[in-house]
Amino acid sequence: MVYDPLHRQYVQIPPIPGDLAAFTRHPGSRLYETYFEPFLAPAAWEEEDESSLRVFCNVMSKVKVVTFVFSLVTGMWQAVASFSIGTHEWIRHPILMNCHCAHSCFYWTDYCQRVMLVLDTLEMNFSVVDLPPESKGKDKSIVGAADGRLGLLILHDFEFHLYSKTRQDNGVGTEEWRHDNTIPLPNCYWSISNGGASEGYVLVRGIPRDQYHSGKFPEKKPDAQYFTLQLKTLLFERLCVLKFETSHDYLYASFPPPLSPPSI
Template sequence: MEFSVVDLPPEIKGEYKTIVELREDRLGLVVLDDRVLHIDVKTLEDDGAGANDWWHDRAISLPNFHWTMTGSVKGYVLLRGILRGYSEFWNFFENKPDAYYFTLDLKTFVIERLCMLEFDSLSDHLYASFPPPLSPPTI
């Protein structure tokens, strides 16, 4: 594992941002701005220092949801969408909206629907594999 400091582009707009590793020599900055995912890229030199400035690689339009980016791991970004008809201040004991989860594959930039769950802002977590106590034993 290596640690390095990277300056972000100054013109970034969007509430949700995450830095991801696209390849061995490239970092990606995924920014969620309303219903568009912006992906900026930066090439790294062998010593981990920035070789070039960030450049805008692509923008991906998203369906008409209230979007949040809930995490990234192992080449994927996890996105959550709630239908726009719901108020942001719904009653948590009645009329909970459905949360639609999607994955963004960072190799192909394809978005796929993962699942739909009843939204609960206090315990809204998804797991990509078994937690360590349930993992098979290894040597």
């Protein structure tokens, strides 16, 4: 089900048909060994009407990833891309991967890896692309950088490191990653939000170290401070403070067009 929080409307999406779902199975596999990851195509990629809504769903087994797309125009699911995992065993653990979206592509990164999985939604194909060695074991996010370049934010201690490279038809150019900037951060424990980048901004969460080490944690959880980083100007601004136990990592931005009834 796709829910529009601004207009309080929703659209119910039918299940992936059994004959298509069977395409993802391999001999001896069980349903509980298959992982489903639904996500929306950003509204900016589509025409400005509700019929342009597209829902993606990655179905991951131990041996491959298959991407399905549902369109309100046809009212049907369609298998559009597949990728054999092969030696990329880290892809077999999708719960550890973070999904990012930039320049009509989706990117999946893993904290412990220095490569990423890329889905080009224009060509509808997958590829595996190298990341800088410094990205291994670091929190990171794929973003849209200046001049139409592909950006990579790496969080290290009290700094953001911004890398970029050119883009090509498969979503990533062949040149090496270039280190563009270092952005100092206040004295907090930092994490990049699961929501990733939206409309040129990145949402990050910081927990002040003095609160964390005050001796009252975990009985009294510290506040979570949210900041935005504007990628074009590298301006770092405080957004809000939320209670740690009730805060979440999704920033409402870049809404899709209003959905069809029924409404809530």
